[in-house]
Amino acid sequence: MPQRNPLNRPLADGIRQLGFRKWYERELLSSHAHMTLAILAAVAMLASFEAFQGASPVDKLINTGFVVASAAIALWSLRRYLFLLMHAEELANQANCPSCKAYGQLKLQEDPAARPGPGLVPVCCKRCGFRWNLNDG
Numbered sequence: 001m002p003q004r005n006p007l008n009r010p011l012a013d014g015i016r017q018l019g020f021r022k023w024y025e026r027e028l029l030s031s032h033a034h035m036t037l038a039i040l041a042a043v044a045m046l047a048s049f050e051a052f053q054g055a056s057p058v059d060k061l062i063n064t065g066f067v068v069a070s071a072a073i074a075l076w077s078l079r080r081y082l083f084l085l086m087h088a089e090e091l092a093n094q095a096n097c098p099s100c101k102a103y104g105q106l107k108l109q110e111d112p113a114a115r116p117g118p119g120l121v122p123v124c125c126k127r128c129g130f131r132w133n134l135n136d137g
């Protein structure tokens, strides 16, 4: 189950409201924004290390706080970047219609009978009508 986040819709909601391709595009944009944040936080951490030289004990204590904070932000955003990227790629690898090989031309099956189970998202090809499940587990 993907992590809940107001900026990243769950797959079923994303397909319903945006379509698969837009959902995928937004997941990639979001993941790369997290990568940018990770790089900026790493630069901030290095700058905080640089500021240790010749600093007073109080400044060193404050710099230690900056190092810890920027390291935590860098680790969190790197983890989030990798999660969002791998999640989007995992689902993009399942987005080819098994019947007609169309990529990303799918819509959500809204039929209540098509509830395959937890972690599976029932989809239908827009081109040929083939039905299959995306594994979002």
Ligand SMILES: [Zn+2]
Pocket (backbone or CB within 6 Å): 097, 098, 099, 100, 101, 102, 125, 126, 127, 128, 129, 130
């Ligand atoms: Zn198809």
